[in-house]
Amino acid sequence: MKKSISTILSMSIAAGLLAGCSTNDSKETAPKTKVETETTQQAETKPGVAQAEEVDTSFIKNKLLDVKYGSQSEAQKLDIYWPNEGEGPFPVIIAIHGGGFMQGDKTGTDLTAMMEGVNHGYAVVAVNYRLSGEAIFPAAISDVKAAIRYVKANAKEFNLDSEKVVAWGGSAGGNLAALVGTSGDADSLNGENTENMEYTSEVQAVVDWYGQIDFLKLDEQFKESGITPKMGERGSADSPESKYIGGNITENKEQVEKANPATYITKNDPAFLIQHGTADPNVPTQQSIDFSEKLTEVLGDEKVELTLLEGAVHGGEPFNSKENLQEVFDFLDRILK
Template identity: 30%
Template structure:
């Protein structure tokens, strides 16, 4: 099947913009990494550092946003954007609602990572590990608390965030434990975690991510890419949210991961919130009411 990637990206971006009601804010060009060098949108704060390179790849960069008032070290909210592992960018429209965290005293970070097919599995996962490790090693420089890092991911970003974090203890992709990618808390929205569970994304998405047309040849990699395979009793507290009407990634994906965490780490280490009349990347999830609820849960867990 021939795929017009440009048109596919434009279609996905248009759908996302429509869902958020911001058709005039985001264009296809906005979502291409590094095309936007100046934030002209009023919702971005003035106190930020752009394009901080945290790993060797040119695309491994982060934007760091600081609250207006800082008293002591700040907790950190880190976003890993979605996009089927092959499109999307940091500081996009998806990130906008999470700047709510600035009002709560959080430093908010949006991660960019190398996308497929330029980078294939497992490089994006390793880059997320490197990003968390970078923030910890530069905690004093950015006045952040390395013990209070919250990692959020949506869709493919949820998969990357979960795998990068849960595998910290198992040593997967970092056998020498040279990277500290542990976090205090994970927030996973509508994540695609288990390739073999229920309705799958189109095969070409995985072929693109794993750089292999015949997915049977990378079956072992696919199994190991499942975050559920790496959950230990020391897994961080995890909040999962998923729409019951998700037509892209079935909500059973989040139920599956929740059941694993509950069984291995304990029921007190996870919360599953299934949202009625809610589709994939639904604006209902990104509404301030839900984001505020998410931060309430985060704050209750960070203090423990």
Template identity: 30%
Template sequence: MLPLTLPAHCRLLPLLALVLFTRPAWAQHPTLSRDTSFTVYSAYSKAKKQYPDISVARPPMPAAVRARTDIVYCSPNGHSLKLDVFYPKPKRRQQLPAVLLVHGGGWRSGDRSQHVPLAQQLAARGFVAVTAEYRLSPEAPYPAAVQDLKAALRWMRANARSYALDTARIAVWGFSAGGQLAALVGTTNQDPLYEAGTCFRSRSSSVQAIIDVDGILAFIHPESGEGDDSRSLSAATQWLGSSKQARPELWQQASALSHLGPATPPILFINSGVDRMHAGRDDARRQLAALGIYSEAQRFPDAPHPFPLFNPWFTPTLEYTVAFLRRVFGQP
């Protein structure tokens, strides 16, 4: 486990109260009651009981990073989905690799602000980093979230010139449910099931790399804990709109493990010590190896599930991400 040398909590609490209780305006839909069961603050409050020395990762935005926020990228069924772009000033004629970051929250909660700190740091390292909103399960079940994220990727290509974005080097990064979505988005390149709506349909939604941070690869798997509806409907059942007993084929379809093939891009897995959060990872790595596709796994065995949101794991998560992307994309 990494050393936990951090500021005392008493100096952090006023800042946390200001930052974490602020409700991001862009994440709201005018006709829905927002599910706030997963926020950075709620995750921090729970995790600090076991890890009292952690702190929320909120490094200052690097001076060289530019930002454009609250950009509407698509409006399915009247919901204006928004994204934020963080990018460095490119050198002349430079084309920068890009990363789409996908938040977690059990497919029903969370918002894109969770990964703004990571996006800013990626931009400082020479990447165009995009944090995107997507429709959650209270509004639209599977496969809407996947379709939204693919629309965001098409938007990125349609607007590549504005950010010196290299359309041949785009990765998708996701945490928790966002990791599951990132893996599914990246393993279904050119699959018509997940292409919907009219937003930038002339552009490709394919990605050239995947970073899955504690997101499951298979819903129906010996390692998976998803789909236990014995006490209440599980998050996965709510998102998929049916129990795994009633429609197992749907649960398999929504699993990235079911879509691996010769066209699958390289994948980085970054995991906590919670084994069920990477169900299917080892099977996926064996299949990728057999296909000659590069994969890499990094693990923080003593870390809680929401580790990428907190110090001391934020910086090594960033470093693993940057090192992997530079390996598969080359230097920005």
């Protein structure tokens, strides 16, 4: 396991709807060999819904928004962003938002760093999934896996490389990215999504930013670290993890184990880059340290990298900084290009 402990010292606009494009049937308008620049228009504000600050995608010319990848929920949509230059097929970043499994969106500012992928020759696929208020575990991971299968099934049409896919997420998105990575060769988390089952949800690399891994250890690790948890006790019935699991995590240990990416580690897993701030008040740093050690035991040093960002909290500028993103894209380029 490669470790680099560095002191690396946050980055937003409404996503546009593709003009003239049906968001319910992307195949009619999807690029086939070369993505052509499309005119975009301002997304309409949904009545009665508070609009969170959105990631700036104004620099990306080629995009296809609100593509349906599943039939279980209206939440099952994804956005595709292509590099402004290049012929493709492009390697793919599956961008998974955070929000404690109970909030967040594929247009949120926590995807800012991932959108930089288009400047490095990657297509970025931002995924929405069912939140815990709509459906409990394993709905979210089942949706992300379904989205990956959809991308692979339509890779030729969308000018994407189905054999070069990375899952990248932060916080709850980090958990889901890690879970995609370790469970790619397992069918137990597919849930009720049955589309494109002839394709796997396996990925070639994972970028896990400060994801919670072992829910049952969150409280004790905070006590050991001396850091006051910003979100209170996680072993309570109203914690994000308990809402996600569908009951107090201390009383649903079997489900918690199934939501733990470490449960599924095998020698066939992809390469992992794990990054975490040492002053994180939302997810203890020890979560990533323990997970990286378990991965290394099976995969070896060459496939697991851990970076601890000294003094960094839960996301923000230290992760989005030019220096840190260079480390991330160096890792991805090494694996996928």
